[in-house]
Amino acid sequence: MKTKILYAEDEPFLGKIVKESLESRGFEVIMVTDGKDGLVAYGQHKPDICVLDVMLPNKDGFKLATEIRQLNPAIPIVFLTAKTQTDDLVKGFQSGGNDYIRKPFSMEELIIRINNLLNLTQQKNTNVANVINIGKYEVFLNKYELTNQNKTKKLSHREAELIKILSENRNSIVSRKDILMQIWGDDSYFNSRNLDVYMTKLREYFKDDPSLEIMTIKGVGYFFRV
Amino acid sequence: MKTKILYAEDEPFLGKIVKESLESRGFEVIMVTDGKDGLVAYGQHKPDICVLDVMLPNKDGFKLATEIRQLNPAIPIVFLTAKTQTDDLVKGFQSGGNDYIRKPFSMEELIIRINNLLNLTQQKNTNVANVINIGKYEVFLNKYELTNQNKTKKLSHREAELIKILSENRNSIVSRKDILMQIWGDDSYFNSRNLDVYMTKLREYFKDDPSLEIMTIKGVGYFFRV
């Protein structure tokens, strides 16, 4: 199932670009251009995460956030703020499941923050759901399944372990040795070859989404860019 | 490496339970029972995160936090407050890398907050300076890519490290030894030759933009004119 984003933005040109860009990464985007519409849209679509411009007509992003939080205290929210916004105001909201990005921002940055926040909230529910979002894929650790919109791929135990370790360390370097120790318990020659084999498999599974890359850092480990 | 927590708590019974509980979750805990000792312990152990009871003998948690922040403005701090504490005071500190928890609290809650704060601050560090502009080039450190308008060149780990060091010191002198120590960890003869090899490569990559020059200062180091 796609991750739903409520996106509140009143600049039509920027809004269009960001919306399409997010959709091309596999997100479902509900966009509103007015603060008043935000709460209604929230109730109708129950998004997984909100991306709110702070400056909105009729009701600003913070006010909207406060109202949404009353309905769902745990929902992650990303604020988009102009350079001129005072820090204090912004910082007050920068806690728990919140984050904020200064305009102008790169799509890269927005997507990383969204993924990070989704991941954080999912980690809280770890025992319950065991679902990981990776690009346009979803991994159900308890079911050993990898889904890509329509398709479902069964994962083996090793494959699932490896995906879990990589996604826990997304956008940072994991050492080869740590992976070997965590999965096989020792980093002997054969297990090392073995890890190579599984890396090849995962790269094959994730190849449909070009925003994902498992990069090798030779002599060090891997960097899972998400 | 274990995450280190500085834990300031004067109630011995509660302190013991929380300390052991955190340790059983894989944290390393340095515990102090007096506000005065907090700063010393901070300096000695350089913890990754602080958990401070607000009511402490000799120096309260807020005062201690302020002093620690002077040494490290980015360190995340969780305050533990009794029910009676006024909200206003607490809220003033609820910003940036701070969070607070009302006593009595569950261990679950404490651990979730600690993990969230650690995650947030770590993510910030990975996102901040990932794109470097150098002349007409852009370097995406997280993707290990160097782009020049149309063309994209994949960088190896060593190449990226070297570009990062040079660009961090653009228009000033970096010593050869510093580079060697930072990348290879020692400045032996062979690594020194090695550095020469990578310098040749970088000069080749940057040769399209004549405004850029990696100048050698013999016997000293390099000067990256940008």
Place this chain on the structure above:
DNA sequence: AGTGTTTAACCTAAATTAACCTTAAATCAA
């Protein structure tokens, strides 16, 4: 028999080492 996992053989690319070349600085000769 049919997965999942390990071993193996062969391949590719990055990092290191090596050999030889260039140049700046230091020394020396007039």
Place this chain on the structure above:
DNA sequence: TTGATTTAAGGTTAATTTAGGTTAAACACT
């Protein structure tokens, strides 16, 4: 004190080594 000579630092290119990747076959569990 200037230009020639020496010397050491660094540059260049290529060969070698090593880490890791790919594919397929062997093995081990149900």
